[in-house]
Structures are given as C-alpha cells and as structure tokens.
Amino acid sequence: MATLRFAKTHEYIAEDGGVFTIGISEYAANELGDITFVELPEPGAAFSQGDRFATVESVKAVSDVYAPVDLEVLEVNAALADSPETVNSDPYGEGWFAKVKPTNPSQLDELLSETDYAAMDKDAR
Amino acid sequence: MNENAVRTALYDKHVQLGARMVEFAGFVMPVWYPTGIVKEHLAVREGVGIFDLSHMGEFFLKGPRAWEFVQHFCCNDLRKIGNGGVQYTLFATPEGGVVDDLLVYQQNPQHFMMVVNAANVAKDWEWVNRNNDFGVELTNASDRYSLIAVQGPDTEKVLAAAGFKEVAHEHPFTFRRIKHGGVRMFQCVTGYTGERGFELIVRNEDAPALWDELMAAGKEFGLTPVGLGARDTLRLEAGLCLYGHELDDRTSVLEANLEWAVGWNTGFIGEEFLARQKAEGLKRVLGGITVEKKHGSPRPHAKIYADGGPAGEVTSGAPSPVLDKGIAFCYLRPDLMEEGRQVEVEVRGKRVPAVVVKPPFVKHRLFKH
Numbered sequence: 119m120a121t122l123r124f125a126k127t128h129e130y131i132a133e134d135g136g137v138f139t140i141g142i143s144e145y146a147a148n149e150l151g152d153i154t155f156v157e158l159p160e161p162g163a164a165f166s167q168g169d170r171f172a173t174v175e176s177v178k179a180v181s182d183v184y185a186p187v188d189l190e191v192l193e194v195n196a197a198l199a200d201s202p203e204t205v206n207s208d209p210y211g212e213g214w215f216a217k218v219k220p221t222n223p224s225q226l227d228e229l230l231s232e233t234d235y236a237a238m239d240k241d242a243r
Numbered sequence: 244m245n246e247n248a249v250r251t252a253l254y255d256k257h258v259q260l261g262a263r264m265v266e267f268a269g270f271v272m273p274v275w276y277p278t279g280i281v282k283e284h285l286a287v288r289e290g291v292g293i294f295d296l297s298h299m300g301e302f303f304l305k306g307p308r309a310w311e312f313v314q315h316f317c318c319n320d321l322r323k324i325g326n327g328g329v330q331y332t333l334f335a336t337p338e339g340g341v342v343d344d345l346l347v348y349q350q351n352p353q354h355f356m357m358v359v360n361a362a363n364v365a366k367d368w369e370w371v372n373r374n375n376d377f378g379v380e381l382t383n384a385s386d387r388y389s390l391i392a393v394q395g396p397d398t399e400k401v402l403a404a405a406g407f408k409e410v411a412h413e414h415p416f417t418f419r420r421i422k423h424g425g426v427r428m429f430q431c432v433t434g435y436t437g438e439r440g441f442e443l444i445v446r447n448e449d450a451p452a453l454w455d456e457l458m459a460a461g462k463e464f465g466l467t468p469v470g471l472g473a474r475d476t477l478r479l480e481a482g483l484c485l486y487g488h489e490l491d492d493r494t495s496v497l498e499a500n501l502e503w504a505v506g507w508n509t510g511f512i513g514e515e516f517l518a519r520q521k522a523e524g525l526k527r528v529l530g531g532i533t534v535e536k537k538h539g540s541p542r543p544h545a546k547i548y549a550d551g552g553p554a555g556e557v558t559s560g561a562p563s564p565v566l567d568k569g570i571a572f573c574y575l576r577p578d579l580m581e582e583g584r585q586v587e588v589e590v591r592g593k594r595v596p597a598v599v600v601k602p603p604f605v606k607h608r609l610f611k612h
Contacts, residue, residue, distance in 0.1 A: 151263070151274075151275055151279060151472065152275075152281045152282075154281070154540070154562040155539040155540065155562065157539065157591065175539050175540060177472055177476060177561055177562060178274070178280070178475075178561075180539075203281070
C-alpha cells in the first residue's frame with residue numbers, strides 16, 4: 119500500500135517502495151468537475167516546492183497544480199492526453215500525473231497525512 | 244454562498260440528486276449533478292435532459308397597444324410571428340448597446356409574455372417601465388413562475404409518457420397555454436441547446452410535482468438532470484449568445500452577428516444607431532474559433548492574434564464534448580471572418596494555433612431528419 123501525503127493546495131504525493139507519484143486529490147478532482155485536459159511537464163524538469171508543475175482544465179475552469187515538494191520529474195502519465203477523465207475516476211491510481219524524485223526529502227514530513235488532509239477545512243481559502 | 248441567494252421551487256430536488264449548487268445571478272442553482280457536465284451535455288445531444296431554469300424572469304404585458312410596445316422595445320420584426328408565436332429578440336439601446344436578449348411570446352396582439360435573463364431582471368424591468376408610453380399594463384411575475392426545460396432528440400417520448408396531449412415538435416418557436424393534469428402551464432416549443440425540446444413555464448407551487456412527474460416518465464428514456472455547466476457548453480456549441488459574454492451594454496446587435504434578428508424600418512429603440520453602424524461598417528464581429536484538443540481550450544478574455552498582430556478577444560470558450568476540441572466565441576476584425584482562416588489564441592499564457600469558424604459549432608437539429 120502506498121503512503122499518501124498531501125499539500126494544502128490539494129496535490130498528493132504517494133510513496134510506494136521508494137517510488138514517488140504525484141497527482142491531485144479526489145477532493146480537488148471533484149471540485150473541478152469533469153477534467154478535459156491536463157498539461158504535464160517534460161521528464162527531467164525540476165521544480166521547487168510551490169512551483170506551478172502542471173495545469174488542469176475542467177469544462178468550467180483552468181487550475182494550476184503545484185509541486186508539493188522540491189522535485190525532479192522522472193516520468194509523466196502520457197495516457198492523460200487521451201483520457202484526462204481518469205483524474206476524476208481514479209485520482210490515486212490511473213489518474214496519476216508524474217513519477218518524481220523528491221530532491222529535498224525532508225519536505226515530505228511537512229506535508230499532511232491522509233487523516234489530517236481529510237480533516238482539513240477545505241473551504242477556508 | 245450568499246445567504247440571500249434565492250432557492251428555486253426545485254431546490255430540494257437538486258439537493259436530493261446530489262447536485263453541486265452554486266450562486267448564479269442571485270439564485271442557488273445546480274451547476275452539475277454527480278453525472279458530470281460531459282455526460283449531461285451528451286445526454287441532451289443523444290437522448291434527453293431536464294433543466295431547472297426557474298431563475299429566468301417572466302414579464303407579462305397587457306393592453307390595447309401591447310403589440311406596438313413590444314415592437315418599440317424589441318429589435319426583431321414582430322410581424323414575423325403571429326398568435327402563439329415565439330421570437331428571439333433583443334432590447335437594444337439608442338447608443339448601440341444591448342440591455343438584454345430575450346424571447347417574446349405573443350398570445351394575441353394585446354397579450355404578450357417575455358422571458359428574460361435572470362441576471363438582468365431588475366435592469367430589464369426598469370428599462371421597459373422607463374419609456375412605457377403605450378399605457379401597457381406590465382407585470383413582473385419572475386418570482387412566481389418556474390421554468391422546466393426538457394431538451395434532446397427523445398424529448399417527445401418523455402412528454403408522451405408523462406401524458407402530455409400535444410407532444411409533436413413540428414413547430415419550433417411556438418407555444419400554447421395548456422392544462423396538464425389539472426395544472427395550467429405554458430408549453431413552449433423552445434430551448435437554448437440547438438436540440439428539439441420543450442420549455443414548461445408553471446407556477447412555483449406546481450413545479451416540484453411536474454419535475455417529479457417528468458423524471459418518473461423519463462426514467463425509461465434515460466432522462467438526465469442537466470446543470471448550468473452543461474447548459475453553457477450546449478449553448479456555446481449551438482452558437483447561441485450569452486448576455487454578459489457575447490452581449491453587453493457596449494456591444495451592438497450587428498457586432499454580435501444578430502442582424503437576422505433585426506427588423507429594419509420598424510422604428511425600434513436603437514434602430515437609428517444600427518442603421519448608421521451598418522452603413523459605416525463594423526470594426527469587429529462575433530465569430531468562432533476552434534483549437535486542437537492537445538492545446539486545451541481558449542477561455543474568456545483570451546487575446547487572439549493574426550499575422551502576429553492583435554485580432555480580437557475570446558468571449559466564451561470551453562472544450563466541446565461533441566467535437567472533442569476547444570471552441571470559443573470571439574470578437575474578430577471583420578476581414579478575418581472567413582472559415583478556415585488561421586489565427587493564434589492565448590491558452591494558458593501561450594499562443595497556440597486556432598482556426599476561424601462561423602458558429603454554430605454543432606448544427607441545430609430542431610426539425611426531424
């Protein structure tokens with residue numbers, strides 16, 4: 119089982135056997151509604167925590183996705199180009215955005231646990 | 244959400260269905276149901292959908308000079324419809340803007356109804372009262388009436404199953420006053436999706452039972468509740484203007500490419516301006532662009548460029564569920580308004596290729612094939 123950690127801006131980073139995968143939370147996917155387009159970075163690109171890492175378009179809106187920690191992109195989910203709706207249907211599975219290497223692993227400890235994220239007051243903005 | 248936002252008579256139905264409720268024009272309205280915008284949209288194109296449009300405003304007009312009044316205030320040629328006819332028209336201003344776009348319903352030359360945009364009810368009401376030189380008795384019944392729309396190729400099946408007597412969609416843009424199950428309502432062969440459909444205007448107290456009845460009757464046909472999100476993408480695909488986007492008080496009826504709704508030489512408010520503008524030529528005109536799916540969708544206010552220079556601006560844009568690419572309404576320099584013309588549009592801060600098209604993006608199907 120992967121361990122999920124969350125940024126307050128609704129991105130997750132999943133850790134499973136040393137592999138780190140990022141995406142957006144189920145809550146974020148539900149808030150956006152039907153997702154129709156995902157713009158992903160190039161493999162090899164590096165981002166600092168809080169940088170715009172990807173962009174998600176739903177029918178109604180365009181939203182930025184931020185890097186939850188300092189990271190380097192190893193691989194992106196090319197299948198999202200043809201089926202962006204998997205972000206809605208399976209955000210923690212087939213709807214992943216990228217496999218990454220955290221370049222400042224201590225930042226992982228600052229993220230929210232699954233329980234804390236579930237309890238977070240998400241309407242406070 | 245603003246706690247003063249008005250709940251329609253169908254509010255509880257939406258909540259029971261699990262709708263995402265948002266504030267729109269002072270009303271709490273469903274923007275989508277758990278089905279999601281894309282499926283709701285496709286249900287209307289391929290099957291049938293049901294909408295709560297009770298936020299729309301209804302005015303009633305009565306008096307010996309009601310016909311003259313409507314022709315004075317509205318730019319379309321009222322002679323084109325008769326009793327039982329419905330017409331798309333606009334309140335134009337003498338300065339070349341638009342107060343609102345609306346539908347007028349002629350019961351007879353002494354009795355009319357107008358259905359106006361929710362966001363403009365107060366402004367429209369003031370507008371029609373300001374210059375009422377015709378002694379017409381005006382009633383703003385917006386908060387007493389609900390509007391339920393059933394739209395899509397299977398609309399007639401749903402109404403037939405619900406026991407409506409007249410369900411043939413042979414005459415788009417007509418209406419009749421009916422009694423269905425003892426309940427009085429306006430049955431209008433109208434809509435804003437580009438598909439066949441009916442709009443039912445009933446008193447608020449009768450709306451929940453009618454909604455339930457239609458939902459039950461429509462079950463076997465996959466009748467799908469549709470929120471304002473898909474209403475917007477449907478009207479955009481169908482190339483239909485939305486006030487506040489394509490139309491406003493600084494945009495003329497001609498710029499909005501609505502000359503088909505102008506009744507020249509009828510003496511309506513704003514005709515002089517429009518005649519002058521037509522003679523002088525337009526500086527911008529409403530058109531459309533499409534963008535390949537891989538670039539995403541153009542959004543309102545995105546700038547358009549042609550040959551490297553500024554060429555216009557997007558007014559509404561979204562992914563088209565039917566065409567599977569980005570579509571947008573935009574104001575363009577008239578010389579660029581040729582089908583297939585290559586331009587560029589800003590999408591998420593980057594210029595991407597776009598192609599000029601003349602809306603509608605998806606053909607209307609109001610008549611049976």
